[in-house]
Amino acid sequence: MPEVNFKVFRGNSEGGEEVDYKVEVTEGMVVLDAMFQIQQTKAPDLAIRWNCKAAKCGSCSAEINGKPSLMCKTRLDTLDPSKPVTVRPMRAFPIIKDLVTDVSFNYRVNKTIPPFKPKPGTDWKMLQEDVDRAQEFRKCIECFLCQDTCHVLRDHAKHEQFGGPRWLIRAASLEMHPLDVEDRIPMIREKLGIGFCNITKCCTEVCPEEIHITDNAIIPLKERVVDRYYDPIGKLIRIFTGNK
Secondary structure (H helix, E strand, C coil), X not given: CCEXXXXXXXXXXXXXXXXXXXXXXXXXCEHHHHHHHHHHHCCCCCCCCCCCCCCCCCCCEEEECCEEEECCCCEHHHCCCCCCEEEECCCCCCEEECCEECCHHHHHHHHCCCCCCECCCCCCCCCHHHHHHHHHHHHXXXXXXXXXXXXXXXXXXXXXXXXXXXXXXXXXXXXXXXXXXXXXXXXXHHCCCHHHCCCCCHHHHHCCCCCCHHHHHHHHHHHHHHHHHCCHHHHHHHHHHCCC
């Protein structure tokens, strides 16, 4: 069986280094299989996070050759066998041990988003096209790869000012729900910090569920923020009508 060289980060919040391992590769193997082999034969204390091994739980996120990816979805036959495969933890979050990071930041952000709120006495009837518009966002498996690749969090560490694309998706799914009446626009502008996003589409590129994060969620939310705060005609209309 052919062997592939892996460089796997070993360490914790205080520091670490890439350690070389050789993995015997068989047909159909994914990077997560290689991590299992390393655990079983060379490094039983290697810390990794995984669950379903079917690209549906979002647990095994890491950076493979520098790209945020799911280890269970990255086949070894798609990588260059002549070069070492580097596997590192997500850079946007604090390291706990080896490939495991502390993603609790995401759940703290989620708690700040007002939940779905229908108007009193609603009849719960809606058009299918309205349902379909927001349904795409519900495919999110919370792998947080979009959070990891976002330069605002990854390179600039603006965690206190920017919620990240995952939570802009959640806000969009609520804002676009035809029966929701909660006003989240101020929160999207201020707490989620949508102005920090410069729509590079890097989050869309790494999404394993192929959600059009930028085009279908972030840009429409930016338009709503602009309409609310920067459109002078709209502002006058709201003043005279009393609408938000």
